[in-house]
Amino acid sequence: MTASCNKYYISAIIGFTFITLSGCAPVEREVPLATRIANATPAVAVTARxxxxxxxxxxxxxxxxxxxxRNAANPAQSLIVGTDKKAGLYVYGLxxxxxxFxxxxxxxxxxxxxxxxxNGQKGILVAxxxxxxxxxxxVALFLLDPATAKLTALGKVDGGKGEAYGICLYRDAAATYAFIVLKDGTINQIALDTAGAAPTARIVRSMKLASQSEGCAADDRTGILYVAEEDxxxxxxxxxxxxxxxxxMIAAADGRNLVADAxxxxxxxxxxxDGYVLVSSQGDNAYVAYRLSDDSYAGRFRVGAGAIGGTEETDGIDLMLGDFGPAYPGGLFVAQDGHNxxxxxxxxxxxxxxxxKALGLR
Incomplete structure (x- = not known):
């Protein structure tokens, strides 16, 4: 988490008018955690399996x-790729x-x-x-071998000027794209070509949010990109x-449904x-769901301590529906835990x- 100025957070709440305020308002996460949780909309509890x-x-x-x-042929043999942002990439089994590594x-x-x-054959592309x-x-590109769970580096392509932060992939009939979110809120859309011996890419357009941004996810069905601007x-x-x-804007970081950092x-x-988009409400150790159909609020939950510990100060999350074996028959949600x-x-x-079930979702 960062201790940044909260100017744009205030302007977003009062109606999308981009204004500049003198001085910096305190951000939500500078308030004690107990107060943030007390002020936020109640969240139901689930536990990790x-x-x-x-x-x-x-x-x-x-x-x-x-x-x-997800391994469709043998769901229990599905894999999770996770970053150690100081060192590299891990591959885990369920x-x-x-x-x-x-x-x-x-x-x-x-x-x-x-x-x-x-490189001429269909495979699992990791970016x-x-x-x-x-x-x-x-953008660093890798091939994931599902049989061995090994990663092979394919090479790197240009993501633009600035510090790389978030990334998500998107595919339509024309190409496979990477959206790279730079730390200053710039979002570059990059068309990837991995068919040859070495990957190539070109930036096809750029977008901009006003302040530090990171998390993103793209819906290949609907052609919509979702991005979290932290404050x-x-x-x-x-x-x-x-x-x-x-x-x-789908939801402001209002300290109630969504508590900064998003x-x-x-x-x-x-x-x-249909479906839901979920975002980590890092400021109060929760997660928020919004309906894709109309951007409406669908509920909040926390991962509490059970046989396995809960989660706190979550950065990245991922979610995939479908059969993942006996422990996760309807889908799998994975969240980074900031305090393990x-x-x-x-x-x-x-x-x-x-x-x-906890949120009453279908």
Whole structure:
């Protein structure tokens, strides 16, 4: 979490007018946690059914963002890719055990897509926001082998000038794209070409939010991109490469439903257009769901301590519906845990069925 000025957060609440205030208003997370929780809309509690091994970087804010790959042929053998933003990428099984680690340096967020043509064959493409050069953002690309759970580096492509922060992938009939979110709120849409021996890319357009942003998720069905601006709230954009670059606010970080920082973003797609978008309400250790159909508020939940510990100060999240085996028959929600008892940070695994039941979602 950061201690940044909250100017734009105030302007967003009073109606999308971009104004400049003299001085800085206090941000939500400078208020004691107990007060933030007391002021926020009540959140129902769920518990995790699993967790990953801790990342290798101890005593640091290191684990950050997960991405889920579902094995349709053998759901219990699905995989989770997670970042240690100080060191590289981990691959975990659903049992939480480490299957692979690749030293990729400072990679912050991660996403993946299956059935992408990679060097002439279809495979699982993994993309991470690469912060090894803070002045020049890169998208680091990898191939995930589902049989061995091993990652192979494919190369890096240009992400624009600035510090790489968030990333999410999007696919339409024309191409596979990476949206890279720079720390200053710039969002570059990058058309990827991984068909040849080395990946190539081009920035097809840029969008801008007013302040520090990170988490994002794109809905391949509806062509909508969702981005969290930490002190302002959750926005959506047209994800088409030729679409409007004007953002539409879904929810302000009002200290009630959504408590700054607004962090990780994930989508629960249902049918052709319906479902939910979830965002990490980091300021009060909660998660908020909004309906995709009309952007309306659908509920809040926390991952509390049970047989496995709960989550606090979550950065990245991911969510995928479908069968993931006996423990997660309806889908899997994965959240970074910022305080994993005495161990290094890790990721907690929650059954979507538990979340949907607690919130009364269909």
């Amino acid at each position: 699993g967790e990953t091994a801790p990342v290798g970087t101890a005593n640091a804010d290191a684990a950050d963002d997960p991405a889920i790959w 049992d939480g055990k480490t299957r692979d 690749l030293d990729a340096g400072r990679v912050n967020n991660v996403d993946l897509r299956d059935d992408v043509v990679i 991470a926001s690469d912060r090894n050069d803070l002045a020049n953002a890169k 302002a709230g959750l926005w959506r954009f047209d994800a088409s490469a030729t679409g409007s670059t004007t953002p539409v 962090e990780g973003v994930a989508i629960a797609p249902i049918g052709e257009k 008892a005495a161990a290094a940070q890790n990721f907690k695994l929650v059954a979507w069925d538990d979340i949907a």
